[in-house]
Amino acid sequence: MSKATINSVAKYAGVSKKTVSRVLNEEPNVSSATREKVQQAFKDLDYRPNPIARGLAHNRSFIIGCIYDNPSKSYITRVQTGALSACHEKNYNLLIHPCELRGQALLDNIDALIRRTRLDGIVLTPPFCDKTEVLEYLKSKNIPYARVAPGTLDDDSISVRSNDEQAAFEITELLISLGHKDIAFIKGHPDHSSTTLRFSGYLNALKKNNIEFKPELVDEGNFSYHSGEDSARKILSLSPRPSAVFASNDYMAAAVLKVASQLSLKVPEEMSIAGFDNAPIARHIWPGLTTIAQPVEQMTYTALSKLIEQFTEQDDELPLHQETLEAQLIIRESTDKVKN
Amino acid sequence: MSKATINSVAKYAGVSKKTVSRVLNEEPNVSSATREKVQQAFKDLDYRPNPIARGLAHNRSFIIGCIYDNPSKSYITRVQTGALSACHEKNYNLLIHPCELRGQALLDNIDALIRRTRLDGIVLTPPFCDKTEVLEYLKSKNIPYARVAPGTLDDDSISVRSNDEQAAFEITELLISLGHKDIAFIKGHPDHSSTTLRFSGYLNALKKNNIEFKPELVDEGNFSYHSGEDSARKILSLSPRPSAVFASNDYMAAAVLKVASQLSLKVPEEMSIAGFDNAPIARHIWPGLTTIAQPVEQMTYTALSKLIEQFTEQDDELPLHQETLEAQLIIRESTDKVKN
């Protein structure tokens, strides 16, 4: 059985448990002869240190919490994938914690998580990464945190994001370059900073290309498929009808496609549609959606790696707390030249 | 700061730490006066016991692992939701562990997980719940586990599933009742037991309704959208073309819909399509997919609750280790009467 403890290893190797501990942690001042004896004992006894005991001694849990409230399962899964690979690399464990941004007891909820698990740090994903309330609470509790895809980089916390605004600008310019002038826009959930950023990329692209901004072409969604349907119905019944719709995410874009089908509008011949996020649905519907792929896994991985590194290198000031990764335009079948 | 330990509480209340521990664990033989004093101290000092120390003393981690290898993000998320609610209820933590069924070092991978975290139990989701190799390994290591949606109930482990075979039978009968006789079937991934069960439900429905089984109408997929596309292309180019397709999950059904669109085949007028799982995509595409909704959250919740209960009630033999929950037929727009 895997009953080997540090004591049994010490006895087996004929040294003190402290020496075993030294070998374990690669501390200096152990003779190579002793080191080898102990390492042989590790192998012979199939020993693994008990992380719980180690945690108690260090007053650490080696647990990272990941907080999210996001309707997109694929986004969540991608965040988890990135977070897990960072954790595994550094021998940490990941605890997932879905919770509601607007829940009445958000801070109590997070507090309960912290106390129940004694976690060492937290990864905040949208929309929590922009919730001042949460950030200040964590600071006051002295819980280190890292932010994934925040809207602002104004404090000195670890933040990794991608260039939402620039990407929205590019996809809008793509539509413009295809001849579209009346480009409708569906906004995302107001609690998410990406909503503002993407809208602003859209506006910038119009401005740069001297296209008049028409407020009636903008509708407010909330990133859900359902909200996209509502917005699409409004937008597609406008007269004159815009020739393209840029939705702030792929679920809403898919909803636009559905409504277009119901109205027997051909996509992309009569209507171009663009989304954002490169969710699986973007390639699971026909025509496939032109969209933006963000490096979600990599953002999370990077943020978490920085966070964990910060635990170990206590005094070295790392100035590179903030990073912006590139998003990528993906052109599929849902966008085409405007029909004259 | 939340520095309150059992020692500080003991001093504050003027009792020994053992007595505090007794109050914490609701042990008998504490006078009500003492109990109140200690409970007041808990409040005054805002004390929470340290789960790590408790874990060390008990040689427990209060961690449950959840192992999965599933291409469907929504399925994973639903499993997680169910697992989390069971864990929170019993003050356990959930560790997610995606890993590859066919990876060369599956058992090593699981072994590393166990040793790294010292977890108290494992939830196995498809396809792991049917992998004899894994089950036997866990038994040999004495790690308690619960199975979600296993194909067989032949051992005495905790298992919660839904009636896949019956559900597939019903959805096939629905198609038959709509007048379809040539109903194609796309199988799932051979490693998943649901693949066999769903196929067998399909066969039973044909048989019961005296419809000839035509092997050329069956194609092998692997639950992925991509495999569904391949199968759809084969099936839809058959001559004569079947009037309906039943795919073993919604992703493959969505792919059939895409291929049908590309061939300008109208769904459901010229072709009925049914899926399985009620994944988000089933209602995110147009027409919406007729499908089967399984109580995934509830299955996982139930399995995990039973598992955790088993830790506490050590000798009481609970005979209700196995349970089957009802799946539900959901009729949407993708199925209709056959055209004559």
Add this chain to the structure above:
DNA sequence: AAATGACATGACACCGGTGTCACAATGAAG
């Protein structure tokens, strides 16, 4: 030859809880 310092090692307390056991106080039974 004695003093110095670098290195190697172990004894011991400690992290924050829990289990075991001893013991005092109380009440009931003989």
Add this chain to the structure above:
DNA sequence: CTTCATTGTGACACCGGTGTCATGTCATTT
């Protein structure tokens, strides 16, 4: 008025690691 259970309580060791400090062994310096 003893005797004996029962109840309430605390001292102490222990879970499996880590930190601190003392000590022993050398090689180097003076």
